[in-house]
Each structure stands twice: as structure tokens, then as C-alpha cells.
Amino acid sequence: MFLGYTAATTAAALIGPTIGSWAESFVDTPQAGWYDKPMRWAQIGFAEDDPGNYDPQFWLDYFKRLHVEAVTLNAGGAVAFYPTQVPFHYRSKWLGNMDTFGDLQKSCRALGMVVVARTDAHACHQDVYDAHPDWIMVDANGNKVRHPSDKDFWLTCALGPYNFEFMTAVQEEVMTKYMVDGIFTNRWAGSGMCYCEHCQKNFRDVSSMDLPRTRNPQDPARRQYIVWRQQRLFELWRLWNSRIQHINPNASYIANAGGGALSELDMKTVGELAPTLFADRQGRSGLMPPWANGKNGKEYRATMGRKAIVGIFSMGLEDKYRWKDSVQSDDEIRLWVADGIAHDLRPWFTKFDCKVIDSRWMPVVEDLYKWHAANSTYLRNERSLARVGLVYSQQTATYYGGDDARAKVEDPSLGFYQALVEARIPFEMVHDQLLDPDHIRQFRTLILPNIAALSTAQCKQLEDFVEGGGSLVATYETSLYNEWGVRQQNFGLASLFGVNYAGKVEGPMLNSYLSLNKDPSSGQYHALLKDFDNAVRIINGANQVAVTPFGEGLYPLQVVDTYPDLPMEEVFPRKDAPRGQPGAIVRQAGKGRVVYLPGDIDRTFWETLNFDQARLLRNAVLWATDEPAPLSVVGKGVLDVSVWTQKNSMTAHLVNLTNPMMMKGPIREIIPITAQQVKLQIPAGRRVKQVQLLVAGTKIHYTNEEGVLHLEVPSIALHEVVAVDFA
Numbered sequence: 246m247f248l249g250y251t252a253a254t255t256a257a258a259l260i261g262p263t264i265g266s267w268a269e270s271f272v273d274t275p276q277a278g279w280y281d282k283p284m285r286w287a288q289i290g291f292a293e294d295d296p297g298n299y300d301p302q303f304w305l306d307y308f309k310r311l312h313v314e315a316v317t318l319n320a321g322g323a324v325a326f327y328p329t330q331v332p333f334h335y336r337s338k339w340l341g342n343m344d345t346f347g348d349l350q351k352s353c354r355a356l357g358m359v360v361v362a363r364t365d366a367h368a369c370h371q372d373v374y375d376a377h378p379d380w381i382m383v384d385a386n387g388n389k390v391r392h393p394s395d396k397d398f399w400l401t402c403a404l405g406p407y408n409f410e411f412m413t414a415v416q417e418e419v420m421t422k423y424m425v426d427g428i429f430t431n432r433w434a435g436s437g438m439c440y441c442e443h444c445q446k447n448f449r450d451v452s453s454m455d456l457p458r459t460r461n462p463q464d465p466a467r468r469q470y471i472v473w474r475q476q477r478l479f480e481l482w483r484l485w486n487s488r489i490q491h492i493n494p495n496a497s498y499i500a501n502a503g504g505g506a507l508s509e510l511d512m513k514t515v516g517e518l519a520p521t522l523f524a525d526r527q528g529r530s531g532l533m534p535p536w537a538n539g540k541n542g543k544e545y546r547a548t549m550g551r552k553a554i555v556g557i558f559s560m561g562l563e564d565k566y567r568w569k570d571s572v573q574s575d576d577e578i579r580l581w582v583a584d585g586i587a588h589d590l591r592p593w594f595t596k597f598d599c600k601v602i603d604s605r606w607m608p609v610v611e612d613l614y615k616w617h618a619a620n621s622t623y624l625r626n627e628r629s630l631a632r633v634g635l636v637y638s639q640q641t642a643t644y645y646g647g648d649d650a651r652a653k654v655e656d657p658s659l660g661f662y663q664a665l666v667e668a669r670i671p672f673e674m675v676h677d678q679l680l681d682p683d684h685i686r687q688f689r690t691l692i693l694p695n696i697a698a699l700s701t702a703q704c705k706q707l708e709d710f711v712e713g714g715g716s717l718v719a720t721y722e723t724s725l726y727n728e729w730g731v732r733q734q735n736f737g738l739a740s741l742f743g744v745n746y747a748g749k750v751e752g753p754m755l756n757s758y759l760s761l762n763k764d765p766s767s768g769q770y771h772a773l774l775k776d777f778d779n780a781v782r783i784i785n786g787a788n789q790v791a792v793t794p795f796g797e798g799l800y801p802l803q804v805v806d807t808y809p810d811l812p813m814e815e816v817f818p819r820k821d822a823p824r825g826q827p828g829a830i831v832r833q834a835g836k837g838r839v840v841y842l843p844g845d846i847d848r849t850f851w852e853t854l855n856f857d858q859a860r861l862l863r864n865a866v867l868w869a870t871d872e873p874a875p876l877s878v879v880g881k882g883v884l885d886v887s888v889w890t891q892k893n894s895m896t897a898h899l900v901n902l903t904n905p906m907m908m909k910g911p912i913r914e915i916i917p918i919t920a921q922q923v924k925l926q927i928p929a930g931r932r933v934k935q936v937q938l939l940v941a942g943t944k945i946h947y948t949n950e951e952g953v954l955h956l957e958v959p960s961i962a963l964h965e966v967v968a969v970d971f972a
């Protein structure tokens with residue numbers, strides 16, 4: 246729908262090879278270049294007054310003790326820490342004749358480390374404003390935008406000559422002078438929508454429209470803008486990468502980019518462009534469980550495949566007040582990092598300012614890194630053995646969710662995520678643009694948590710998946726919209742769900758329930774209702790799609806028509822009320838199984854954490870999957886689990902999230918849990934040599950019953966890794 250991109254200044258930059266597709270990255274041959282080598286990263290960010298005022302040897306000693314294998318150091322952009330010749334490239338006032346960046350990168354390379362230069366593209370000084378007023382970001386009212394935090398700076402336009410010309414010159418100069426291994430640019434994608442003269446003209450040239458003044462994704466100009474902005478940023482990415490590689494073929498441009506459904510740049514393209522990627526999620530704030538860090542790893546991996554993904558964490562507080570110069574509690578840092586490691590994020594600590602004010606974090610990170618280095622072989626994962634995939638969809642968030650994407654799209658996904666963690670089901674995340682057989686073959690079950698916007702082609706891929714023996718669990722408005730977020734006459738997946746859309750979506754509903762139906766043939770509850778033995782009914786979601794069932798299917802849950810929730814005297818179900826629609830449809834389709842829940846059970850669960858809904862979501866996945874799990878862990882507590890193979894071993898990670906501060910950090914202390922019974926399926930053709938616990942540091946007794954290991958992990962403080970060595 247978007248044709249004729251011909252912006253004259255930059256068309257050449259569109260041409261350029263991509264670095265390797267996701268599917269290729271699953272090939273068992275080593276990736277070219279340095280990208281897969283470093284396991285532990287460090288970033289110390291020079292503050293403007295660091296030149297001459299910090300102790301480089303202090304940091305070099307720390308890096309050595311921690312077995313750091315790669316560093317990222319501030320080079321330039323907003324503030325240059327080397328003697329730049331690029332006009333208007335602002336030098337630190339403390340730099341004098343020094344080369345602070347150059348000296349430290351040299352010392353790091355002498356220690357054998359990979360060195361990535363960091364540049365920052367989002368802010369410039371008054372002299373730039375005076376000479377190139379058109380480089381500055383302009384808001385919707387036509388005003389140039391000052392930096393909200395530091396009034397000496399102006400915000401820059403990401404899509405015009407500031408990035409395409411000035412920052413290109415900076416990247417080229419850094420690479421020419423230092424031949425570093427890569428350049429990582431922070432805040433390179435703009436600080437919000439820009440209405441500068443370049444953005445106006447470039448957008449009009451390709452769309453014949455003015456820049457949108459609305460955020461409604463169904464507005465034609467807004468929709469076009471969303472596509473155009475991404476094209477422009479990917480063009481910039483390719484431009485910087487090609488200029489860098491022209492100077493140093495062994496280096497790359499690495500954008501600070503990526504994420505889940507709410508992230509703005511298409512992750513499929515990001516996965517094709519990036520040789521490695523850094524998940525910049527420095528800690529938790531607000532309502533956020535610790536598994537959010539593992540989720541970052543899963544979201545990136547969905548399009549990065551086997552390429553190395555690094556998780557940036559900060560010892561500073563990740564809060565809206567940005568106390569980046571203070572430190573988090575020891576155990577909060579440990580928890581966040583452990584959950585990332587369990588989901589294959591390689592750790593990267595970031596420290597703002599090289600003069601240490603509060604050093605309490607340093608021994609904590611040192612311990613983590615030393616353990617990581619000692620167990621590196623078992624952390625160099627080749628693949629996840631998870632059989633369940635939780636789909637995420639940027640197009641659903643962008644075009645269906647719009648400004649409500651967090652509530653309508655992310656919350657259902659978070660609800661399902663929480664339910665899977667509670668159920669201790671190992672799972673990965675799956676990008677909705679990668680539903681081809683190569684990318685989903687490893688999964689038995691795909692979960693679609695209100696993946697509302699799906700194209701005909703995507704629905705066909707899901708039908709083929711089920712036809713071939715895959716299973717689906719879907720909720721609420723899944724497939725009721727096309728890929729542009731436009732409501733359709735019926736579900737794209739109606740034939741799998743066994744229901745038609747009955748023309749309305751109800752909600753928010755108060756006091757809505759699902760009654761439990763016994764199977765008429767057996768007189769028993771269906772497996773979907775496992776552990777509901779004494780229940781007669783459970784709560785419904787707060788919203789539901791009206792549906793008309795057809796064809797073969799079972800309906801273990803039925804909606805009870807709503808009745809008043811007040812006054813108290815009127816809170817009773819009406820006997821003469823008609824029986825409502827099915828609250829769940831479970832069916833066999835092809836060789837696979839399908840569970841469709843018309844209610845927004847997953848979203849409501851994220852809001853309420855209701856125990857029945859946790860069971861219902863768990864049961865739906867277990868029934869659909871219908872096979873022994875690759876990893877099962879029985880015991881008390883909340884554990885985030887994952888299961889991996891490496892070259893000559895396999896591991897099961899068990900991260901203990903049990904804590905009164907689980908849903909809102911920071912935790913005060915780690916609270917150990919009692920013994921866990923672990924069952925682990927050994928991949929076919931592998932023979933077990935020994936089993937160890939990598940945190941306890943002990944070998945452990947186990948039994949092997951026809952390829953299934955049984956063992957007991959006596960206690961877990963924060964994190965345990967069961968490592969199985971193959972003969």
C-alpha cells in the first residue's frame with residue numbers, strides 16, 4: 246500500500262545487504278564476525294566532566310576481575326570525548342588535548358575485549374541550532390523543542406539531515422580513527438513526532454499528504470506516517486551500517502532498538518539487520534514482575550534466532566525520577582539479572598558517570614559475573630526446548646490498539662505470561678510475521694492472546710500449523726481484524742475456532758460468570774476444568790465477543806447472563822434467564838487441538854490475578870499441548886523456568902520469584918524455597934554423563950527412566966541451574 250519511496254538525498258542508502266535472516270541463524274554453523282563471542286559486557290558512560298577526573302585503571306582492574314569480554318564506551322554525538330574534527334560536534338569542556346575515549350578503548354583492546362563505541366543522536370547545543378535551525382525537532386505547534394532535562398540542549402530531528410548527514414559524519418570519523426568493532430547509537434529514532442520542514446516535505450513527497458495531526462491509526466495520513474517513519478529509520482540504519490562497513494568490514498552499526506508488541510520498529514526487519522542486539526531494559530519500575538527481563542530476551546529472540554542478545558541492566562534506579570546516580574538494592578539487581586540469564590540474555594551492566602559515588606553495586610555485579618564466567622559453557626545456549634509459543638503482534642498493537650495498545654494488546658499478553666510462569670510451563674515468544682513452518686516447527690502449541698489483527702495469509706499459516714498437528718489457544722478478538730486493524734465480518738480463524746462472530750462485543754461487564762458443564766457423554770468435567778472439582782462456576786472476563794458456535798466442538802463453560810451487582814438484595818442469578826453462549830470452545834481440528842475463549846480472560850487475569858483464571862489458562866495450554874513437558878518442576882513457590890541445549894549439555898534454569906515484592910520491586914531480600922521435584926526429558930540420542938547444580942556447585946543424584954531424568958533440587962535461594970552433561 247506504500248509505493249514510490251524516492252527521497253532523493255538518501256535513496257542509495259536503501260540498497261545494502263541484510264546480515265542474515267532468522268531462519269539462517271538457526272543453522273548450526275558459527276556466525277561470522279565477533280558477535281557471538283562476548284558473554285559478558287560492561288558499559289561505563291563518560292559524563293562530560295570525566296576527562297582527567299576519573300581513574301581508568303580502576304575500571305580496567307574491575308573489568309579484568311569480572312571477566313568482561315566486551316565494553317561500550319561513550320565516543321560522541323551529543324558530547325565528544327575524543328578530538329573530533331566534524332564541524333559542530335561538541336567537545337567535552339574538560340577534554341582539552343586529551344583523547345579520553347581513544348585512550349580507554351585502546352587499553353580495553355589490549356586486554357582482548359571487543360570495543361563498541363556509543364554515540365548519542367538525540368540532542369545538540371545552541372551553536373548547532375544557530376547554524377542549522379532545520380536540524381532541530383519541531384513540535385505540532387511549530388515550535389523548536391528544547392531538551393526537557395537539560396536546557397543547554399535542543400532535541401534533534403531523527404529523520405532529516407541531523408542524522409543523515411551530521412551523525413553519519415560522526416559515525417564515519419569514529420570508525421576511521423579507532424576501527425572499533427561496532428557503533429551503538431542511543432536515542433537515534435527521535436523523541437516523538439517531528440513537524441520540521443524536512444519531515445513535512447519528505448512525507449508529502451512520498452504520500453501527497455500533510456503530516457498527521459491525529460494519533461488515530463485508522464486515519465490515512467497517520468497510517469502512512471507509521472509506515473514511512475519506519476522506512477526512514479531503517480534507511481538510516483542501512484546507511485550507517487554501510488558507511489561503517491565501508492571503513493571496517495568487521496564492524497557494524499548496532500541500533501538501540503527492539504522489543505515486544507509495543508515497540509515501534511518492525512522486529513522482523515530488526516532481526517534481519519542486526520548481527521547482535523542489546524535489550525535496553527535497565528531494571529523494573531512500577532507494577533512489573535521480575536520475569537519482565539526474561540520476556541525481553543524472548544521477544545528479541547523471536548526474530549533474532551540464535552544471534553547473541555545482550556541484556557542491559559543498570560545499578561541505578563529505573564524510575565520516572567531517574568535517580569541513575571544512586572543504586573538499587575543488591576538482591577533486586579541479582580533477581581533482574583538472573584531472570585535475564587535464565588532466558589539467554591548475556592549480561593551488560595551500565596554505569597552512568599565514571600566517578601563512583603555509591604559503590605555498593607560493585608561487589609554484587611562482580612559476584613554475578615564471576616559465576617557467569619565460571620559457568621560459561623553451560624550458558625552458551627544453542628536452542629530452547631520449549632514447546633509452547635506465545636505470539637506477539639506489533640501490527641495488532643499499532644493498528645488495532647493505537648493509543649490503547651497497552652490495555653488492549655499488551656495486558657492480555659502479560660496475563661498469559663503470568664499464567665504460564667505460575668504453571669511452570671517453559672515457553673518462548675513468537676513474532677506474528679514469522680509464522681512460517683521454519684519458525685514455528687519447534688512448537689506444539691501457539692497461544693494468541695487477543696492477537697486481533699491478522700492478515701488472510703497469517704490465518705492461513707495458522708490453519709496449516711493446526712492441520713499439521715499444531716495446537717492453538719486463542720482469546721477474545723483474535724483474528725477479528727485484518728492486518729491494518731480494520732474490523733472484519735467474521736473471525737479470520739472462524740473455521741478453527743468453530744464459531745462465527747455474532748455481531749457485537751460486550752463489555753466492560755460487571756458480575757459476569759461462566760458455569761461449568763459436565764461432558765454429556767462421560768458425566769465428567771473436561772480437562773479444561775482440571776482442579777475445579779467443587780466449583781459450580783467461575784468468573785468470566787470483563788469483556789467478551791458474542792459468538793455463534795457451529796460444527797463439532799465441546800463447550801465446557803457457558804456464560805451466565807449478567808445480573809445486577811447492586812443493590813445487594815438483587816445479586817442473584819435469574820432462573821428464567823436464557824442460557825448464554827459458550828465461554829470456551831474446545832475442539833479437534835485436523836491433527837491439532839484448538840481452545841478458543843470468547844472472553845478476555847487473559848487481560849482480566851492480568852487485572853485481577855484471579856486464581857480460577859490462572860487455572861483455566863494453564864489447563865487450556867496443557868490440554869492443547871497434550872504431551873509430556875520437556876521440563877516439569879513440582880514444589881512450592883513461583884518459579885520462572887526455561888530449558889536449553891548447549892553443545893554437549895542441557896540445562897534447566899529455575900528462578901525463584903517467590904517474594905512479597907514480586908509484582909512491584911524492589912525486593913528487600915531473597916526468600917529461599919523448599920525442595921523441587923524435577924523431571925527433564927533428555928533429547929533423543931543423548932547419553933547422560935553427570936548432573937550438576939551450577940549455583941549450589943554440587944553434583945546431584947538422579948534416576949533416568951527411559952530418557953526422563955528425575956531428581957530433587959533441595960532448595961533454591963534465587964536461581965538454580967540443573968546442568969546435564971552428555972557423554
Ligand SMILES: [Zn+2]
Nearest residue numbers: 402439441444
Ligand atoms: Zn523532522
